[in-house]
Amino acid sequence: MTDLAAAFSAALSLVASFDDTLIEIVGLSLHVSLVAVTVASLIGLPVGAAVALFRFPGRTVVTVFLNALMGLPPVVVGLIVYLLLSRSGPFGVFGLLFSPAAMIIAQVLLVTPIIAALARQVIEDLWSEYEEQLRSLGSGPMRALPTLLWDGRFSLVTAVLAGFGRASAEVGAVMIVGGNIDHVTRVMTTTIALEVSKGDLALALGLGLILIALSLGVNTAVFFVRQIAERRYG
């Protein structure tokens, strides 16, 4: 019990003192996850909307597949990206393994299906409301795609947020493809895993607190922004 209390106070003082190592790790975490979520949104939102809007053979299969991919295990994604990027793999020549770029790639693979699947649901609901009106005005699914992405923006933020939650919290994929190298690919989650096994609970706990605060802060901010926006725009 005293151990825990001591670790806790050490963690708090670490956070309060803006420890250099800590800042570096948090910074890299945010960098990796934000870039990954941005890329995943650029791919996932239009893909999800397209699956919602277009009728094509195998559409149901794609939908089920997308939903299934939401639960993709991070370690498996990590393993696959590892195999692809390793020296003997097809993309080995780029030398990306054990770099932040590799971590971003892994997280994009992990997060894109989540954003796409959630976006598909949002856009499908919107389309059932808008379809007749938009078709009457002269818009087919192609023109409707950007329109609906824009009109569903408040709901789609939640999809992107779910993606960010997944990216910032996962440890398996970034551990495998990043390698948890000090000052290079060490992020919050991998550090926590390492420090716990080393017995340095203070740093692990401090990072854990930041991680929780971050996800809480981001979600709260988005929640209120969304509420205000919805009240304004209906």
Next chain:
Amino acid sequence: MIAHTRNEPRILPLALENVSFEARGMKLIKDLNCRFEADLRTVIIGPNGAGKSLLLRLCHGLISPSAGTVRWCGPGSREKGARFVAHRQAMVFQRPVMLRRSVAGNVEYALSLRDVKREETRAIVDRVLQRTGLRRLWDSPARVLSGGEQQRLALARAWALSPEILFLDEPTANLDPSATHSVEEIINAIRESGTRIILTTHDLGQARRMADDVMFLHRGRLLEHAPADTFFETPQNDLAQAFIRGELLWWKKGKDNRRQPHLNKRKE
């Protein structure tokens, strides 16, 4: 209203030939024949479930008939093809669908789909919002408007397209009398600017106020199509007579398991 649509070839008249529409094994529109000439306000009346909305959607091309043809007979249809025909029509729905944009943004969006030049857009938006009394709400988000204002905006959006024909599906079903009045005034103004009106309603008062000719629809069949005076003075069909007298039309399962129309006489 839109400069570029002046002197376009006409797409009317519209002819429906033996049109049927089925959904889930139910025949909802049955062998319907009719013809819409230019320059009249047609009001389609009938009880709920008569197929009024379906008929509008068939005419507008939102759904395709299971059998029969919907044919635009005007020179515009022959010369310029399906896209042109679609662009010369507009529809206002019972529940207006407003985009999450400003009032002006909603009209601009509709114009952008019809390839109207940007320089013209602002003037058109200004004019239709002026004439529908929405100009002071120019920048307001469309989705927070009242029901009446939203329906006026839906009319403004359709009007901006300056269609040759405008379909209205029970445009005042959810509105109070004063909002209904302003919607009807706008519909008349749209007609005066040269647009053919086809409107469905189950409100007899509205039918009397708005109709030049009347179509009476019941259980998916067109039972009567006559000029408004004739229809309201001397309706030929007995169900139409009953409907005009304000009697409730209902159905009872017959012995042979077929649904037969019955008249439920109001006690007097």
